[in-house]
Structures are given as C-alpha cells and as structure tokens.
Amino acid sequence: MLLALLSAGLLGVFLSGCTAGASVPPFGVTPTVSVTNAENGSEIGNGRPTVSFDGPLVQRRVVLAVEADADLPALRARLEQRASASHLALTDISPDVLPAGVLEQGVPQLTVLLSAGATRDEARALLASDGPESIDSYFVLSVLVHDLRFVVDSADPTALADAVAREGILSDDLGNYGSAIGANTLEVSYLGALLGDDVVADVRGGMARSAGITADQVRVAAGTPGGAGVDMAAEPEPAAVVIADSDASHGHDGSVSATAATSPGPAVNAWSVYGIGLTVLLIGSVGIMIWTGRRRSAASEIEPEPRDRE
Structure with a gap:
C-alpha cells in the first residue's frame, strides 16, 4: 500500500510539471495574428x-x-x-x-x-x-x-x-x-x-x-x-x-x-519531462522495495524461534 501511494504521488508531481511548462512564445518568434471573431x-x-x-x-x-x-x-x-x-x-x-x-x-x-x-x-x-x-x-x-x-x-x-x-x-x-x-x-x-x-x-x-x-x-x-x-x-x-x-x-x-492566457515560463517538451519523471519513479520504486526487504530481514532475525513440540 505504501509503495502504491508513493508511486502515485511521484507520478502526479512529474505529470503536473509537463503541463506547467507550456508558455506563450516571445514576441520575436514569428506568430501569425488575427483576432478571433x-x-x-x-x-x-x-x-x-x-x-x-x-x-x-x-x-x-x-x-x-x-x-x-x-x-x-x-x-x-x-x-x-x-x-x-x-x-x-x-x-x-x-x-x-x-x-x-x-x-x-x-x-x-x-x-x-x-x-x-x-x-x-x-x-x-x-x-x-x-x-x-x-x-x-x-x-x-x-x-x-x-x-x-x-x-x-x-x-x-x-x-x-x-x-x-x-x-x-x-x-x-x-x-x-x-x-x-x-x-x-x-x-x-x-x-x-x-x-x-x-x-x-x-x-x-x-x-x-x-x-x-x-x-x-x-x-x-x-x-x-x-x-x-x-x-x-x-x-x-x-x-x-x-x-x-x-x-x-x-x-x-x-x-x-480570445482564450485564457497561459502562465509564462520556458518552453518544455512534455514527453521529455514525462520520460525523466518515469525514470525517477522507477528508481524510487526499486529503492523502496529494497528498503522494505531489508526491514523484513532485520525483523526476522529478532523473532523468537518456535519451541520444539514434545
């Protein structure tokens, strides 16, 4: 459960970064111009x-x-x-x-x-x-x-x-x-x-x-x-x-x-951000799995051994 929650959180953070990167191009970029309606x-x-x-x-x-x-x-x-x-x-x-x-x-x-x-x-x-x-x-x-x-x-x-x-x-x-x-x-x-x-x-x-x-x-x-x-x-x-x-x-x-303006910011390739985010997500998931496995190993070492049945 903890692994799933952390994975979903990481995925949400990096996907939101993809949409935040959209921006209005600078004036010098040749835009085409007419007024809608x-x-x-x-x-x-x-x-x-x-x-x-x-x-x-x-x-x-x-x-x-x-x-x-x-x-x-x-x-x-x-x-x-x-x-x-x-x-x-x-x-x-x-x-x-x-x-x-x-x-x-x-x-x-x-x-x-x-x-x-x-x-x-x-x-x-x-x-x-x-x-x-x-x-x-x-x-x-x-x-x-x-x-x-x-x-x-x-x-x-x-x-x-x-x-x-x-x-x-x-x-x-x-x-x-x-x-x-x-x-x-x-x-x-x-x-x-x-x-x-x-x-x-x-x-x-x-x-x-x-x-x-x-x-x-x-x-x-x-x-x-x-x-x-x-x-x-x-x-x-x-x-x-x-x-x-x-x-x-x-x-x-x-x-x-005539639509709502996008917040200014550097132009970002959404797929590049998605790929980076997915890589970090996978690395984080593997790290969490290793950390969880070590916790279980440590816990088994201090558990009382079962008594021999007479």
Whole structure:
C-alpha cells in the first residue's frame, strides 16, 4: 500500500510539471495574428475603462504593429508609399491600443492605424514585399479607438492654447494630441486608446479652468463625423489573449485568440519531462522495495524461534 501511494504521488508531481511548462512564445518568434471573431463584434482589448462617450466617437479600426531590426524610417516610408497607392491612410499611434497579451511579449517598434474601412487583408498586403531579413514579426489586429475633439469657444484661442499647454493636463491625460486654432475656437483632437469617463472629465476640467468657464461648456465631438461608431454598451468584455506559434518558416501573420492566457515560463517538451519523471519513479520504486526487504530481514532475525513440540 505504501509503495502504491508513493508511486502515485511521484507520478502526479512529474505529470503536473509537463503541463506547467507550456508558455506563450516571445514576441520575436514569428506568430501569425488575427483576432478571433473580431468581424462579428467580439473585440479584445488592453483593458477597457468605463466609456460613455461612444457612438461616432469610438471606431473599430485595423492596426498594424511591427517588430523589426530594420531601418524603421525607411520601413515607415515604404508602408506609406504602398498605402497611398492603395488609397489608404496610415496614422502613427501609441502601442497602448494593442491587447495586453501582445504588449506582454514586447512593445513593437512601429504601430500604425489604418484609415476607417480598411481591412486586415489590406494591412497584411502592405508588408507583402518585406521578408524576414527586415521584419521579425508583425501583428494585424482589429481594435477599438477613441477619435474625438474637445472644442472650446474663446475670444483669444491662441492665448487659450498657450494656457492649456502650460497647465499640462492634455499631455498628462492624452499623451499625443493635436490642436487647431479657429477664429473663435480652440479644438484639441485625440486619436488613440479608449479614454475612460474620468479622463475625459479631467481634460474638460483642465481646459475649462484655462478658459475661465465650466467643464460642461467644453464640447466633446467626433473626430471623424459621420461614422457608424460603436455602442460600448453592446460590446462584450475583452478577453485575455494567447499568442500562438506559427508553423510557417517565415510566416509573419497569425492568430491571437480570445482564450485564457497561459502562465509564462520556458518552453518544455512534455514527453521529455514525462520520460525523466518515469525514470525517477522507477528508481524510487526499486529503492523502496529494497528498503522494505531489508526491514523484513532485520525483523526476522529478532523473532523468537518456535519451541520444539514434545
């Protein structure tokens, strides 16, 4: 009984080691990337804040993220040329729009957003002429982005723009943004990761303080009017992502699936671990048998001899 229990325990320990060894491959390993069910409204994202400013202010767009050791300015210029030939527009954007599962592998050196209506196939085609010698891996994903404008009426919009810049609230909350000075208005544009309601409130409050008005007088409008937009209340919660290896030798395209992520760790061949575990199990079993046999021999030496029957 003791031998069976110990053997089962050892087997359980080593078999569990086989499953614990599975891991997400590093960013540099060429994965293929697409978003499972993204076309049907299932979106994965890098954590989703509470977003009330939705509808035409939120867009579903295709993003292209590239990991490369090549000359990035030259690569960016080639992408721009090919996009222009295909009547597409590219916008540099923060990697924050990418799913957390992608960013955990590393931050890509180049991340661009394609114009509204562009498809993932069109994004892949932009890299069709670049081989593995210039690109380590790339990701083509469908993501949700905020495309909006903060508008303030002002008699002196230039002075207001300077005051807003000095306060620093836009740099802190938005990072990259653009500004446009009109005859009697100041517009601040933002295109990037989804902003929570608290961030939008901070931006409106900061601009209002500089303008000497109330926060509700800072209007929030769509950066690209007329788009279908996204109803955030109807969007499912983002799922964790797993990055799968590609079987292709130079496959720079692949699959990010909306499944539970595996704990990171070194890649391990499960059968190798199983073989090592089985060997140790057998050695341990033999040792236990020898130890048990010696105990029995020692016990027989001190047992009283049976009496002779008269």
